[in-house]
Amino acid sequence: MILKVVIEFLYCNCTVTMSHLKLFLAEVQGKVRVSSQERYTENPINAFHLVQRFHYMWDRMASLIICGKCPETNASKAYYRTMEAIVNQSQVFTSKEDVQGVAVALVRLWNTYKLDIDKLIRGQILDTETDPLTVSDILYIAELLNQTNQTYDSIVWLQALLKAFEAGKIEQADDIKEVNIVLRLAEAYSSYGMPWESIKRLVEYQRKDPRDEGIDGNITYYKSKLSSIPEEHRTKTLQPPPRHENQIQYHVVCRGEGERSQRILSSLKCFYRKTNIPIYRVKEEVLNYAPRLSLFYDAIFDSEAKYVKEASYFMLQRSEVVKTDKSNSVSDGRISETGWHADSSHPVFERLGRRVEIITGLSTRQYPFESHSEHFQVVNYGIGGMYEQHTDFFGDTLPDRDRMGVNPIHIQGSGDRVATFLFYLEDVKAGGATAFVNINVTVPVVKGAAAFWYNIKRNGDADGNTLHVGCPVLLGSKWISNKWIRQHAQVFRRPCGKSPDAQDGPL
Ligand SMILES: O=C(O)CCC(=O)C(=O)O
Numbered sequence: 356m357i358l359k360v361v362i363e364f365l366y367c368n369c370t371v372t373m374s375h376l377k378l379f380l381a382e383v384q385g386k387v388r389v390s391s392q393e394r395y396t397e398n399p400i401n402a403f404h405l406v407q408r409f410h411y412m413w414d415r416m417a418s419l420i421i422c423g424k425c426p427e428t429n430a431s432k433a434y435y436r437t438m439e440a441i442v443n444q445s446q447v448f449t450s451k452e453d454v455q456g457v458a459v460a461l462v463r464l465w466n467t468y469k470l471d472i473d474k475l476i477r478g479q480i481l482d483t484e485t486d487p488l489t490v491s492d493i494l495y496i497a498e499l500l501n502q503t504n505q506t507y508d509s510i511v512w513l514q515a516l517l518k519a520f521e522a523g524k525i526e527q528a529d530d531i532k533e534v535n536i537v538l539r540l541a542e543a544y545s546s547y548g549m550p551w552e553s554i555k556r557l558v559e560y561q562r563k564d565p566r567d568e569g570i571d572g573n574i575t576y577y578k579s580k581l582s583s584i585p586e587e588h589r590t591k592t593l594q595p596p597p598r599h600e601n602q603i604q605y606h607v608v609c610r611g612e613g614e615r616s617q618r619i620l621s622s623l624k625c626f627y628r629k630t631n632i633p634i635y636r637v638k639e640e641v642l643n644y645a646p647r648l649s650l651f652y653d654a655i656f657d658s659e660a661k662y663v664k665e666a667s668y669f670m671l672q673r674s675e676v677v678k679t680d681k682s683n684s685v686s687d688g689r690i691s692e693t694g695w696h697a698d699s700s701h702p703v704f705e706r707l708g709r710r711v712e713i714i715t716g717l718s719t720r721q722y723p724f725e726s727h728s729e730h731f732q733v734v735n736y737g738i739g740g741m742y743e744q745h746t747d748f749f750g751d752t753l754p755d756r757d758r759m760g761v762n763p764i765h766i767q768g769s770g771d772r773v774a775t776f777l778f779y780l781e782d783v784k785a786g787g788a789t790a791f792v793n794i795n796v797t798v799p800v801v802k803g804a805a806a807f808w809y810n811i812k813r814n815g816d817a818d819g820n821t822l823h824v825g826c827p828v829l830l831g832s833k834w835i836s837n838k839w840i841r842q843h844a845q846v847f848r849r850p851c852g853k854s855p856d857a858q859d860g861p862l
């Protein structure tokens with residue numbers, strides 16, 4: 356139904372009728388979720404196109420209603436107001452910021468996974484074929500990069516566009532000619548500080564198409580810019596900007612290219628780990644010893660994972676992070692949606708809580724006060740969704756957080772997050788690994804498996820080497836559910852080490 360409305364709005368010159376609005380509202384109130392985009396798209400280019408379409412549709416619908424093509428009855432005004440409220444609350448339609456957000460995500464994916472720009476433009480992402488980007492998509496992205504001082508990247512995108520345009524490898528748009536791209540490229544080169552390159556590009560174009568008389572004026576303009584740069588300073592070349600070391604490192608580990616010593620690699624192993632139920636062994640792959648980090652296979656049944664997703668679907672809200680002033684807020688560093696479930700909310704969560712206990716030997720019991728673990732957090736990352744570098748422990752900020760009521764009452768006084776147990780509910784087609792940037796460990800997303808690590812060392816210190824990233828999702832969508840296990844109740848289950856630097860060694 357929603358598609359029908361989209362098609363009618365976009366392609367017919369129809370007016371918005373009350374029946375359209377009624378149908379539309381019925382659909383929206385039936386909780387159509389576009390914000391996670393999961394049902395509609397599996398790749399960043401489709402996501403970009405979809406968000407643009409919805410944004411365009413909303414604009415068009417609003418203007419049709421406002422400019423009176425829709426019968427101006429009280430009822431239609433009431434519908435319009437209801438729709439507006441729904442739009443604001445549920446993000447069913449997308450705003451200008453959403454369109455921008457998806458474009459930024461596309462660039463982030465290109466950077467993180469070193470995607471080949473020529474292939475990306477043609478809609479080839481790894482071995483997946485999708486719709487190509489349009490000329491105006493690329494001009495939009497290049498402009499966004501330019502406005503955010505990423506001029507080098509802007510030039511790369513424009514050059515790729517020009518190359519595809521010249522080779523006829525991109526569908527031409529009626530209103531955009533080659534000259535428009537050349538002019539944008541010239542402008543980008545000039546803001547980059549290389550006006551001589553702007554002149555060169557324009558002269559080259561002029562040679563190809565001498566009829567275009569407007570070019571002369573542009574050449575004169577860039578010549579005047581060039582004259583303000585002394586000859587000996589005209590040495591700049593196109594160079595990738597120095598990226599922050601942390602960022603480079605996190606991209607490397609997200610791509611799974613982090614290097615580890617032979618000594619560490621040869622100490623790792625896979626085995627059936629004993630649990631405190633004699634007949635139950637769990638498949639464990641040790642990924643690192645200090646900090647102790649493992650992947651447990653087959654830790655959650657498909658039916659359980661399906662339930663966890665379904666129970667969360669309508670509860671998901673944009674994820675938040677804890678700020679330095681200890682309040683929670685939405686952040687560009689964490690792009691996902693989150694929901695929370697008490698273990699007691701359903702037998703599936705109850706069972707999963709018990710399973711975490713059996714596998715880890717730690718307690719996850721929940722009480723009205725001083726619970727041994729937090730509620731299950733369920734997180735869905737759409738295309739480009741990610742969680743930038745962070746640690747899960749609170750360290751020194753813990754007493755403050757408890758006192759200021761940032762923590763729900765049932766976990767106040769429970770101690771720090773001694774360990775994280777993280778179920779992967781679905782496979783991700785590409786990207787989305789959990790990357791431990793200091794130790795070069797990339798935990799792949801494996802449906803049904805669970806990553807587990809200690810955030811606190813055996814001597815009680817917070818372990819900075821647990822710094823990790825939820826890598827951007829390249830293709831598909833990522834669903835995880837994690838349980839943070841609190842420290843105080845584990846005192847006899849994971850006692851202090853015998854020496855200050857005691858590790859969680861081989862079992
Ligand atoms: O998404 C991931 O892989 C990691 C999530 C995470 O680190 C967190 O929620 O604290």
Ligand SMILES: [Fe+2]
Nearest residue numbers: 745746747823
């Ligand atoms: Fe985390």
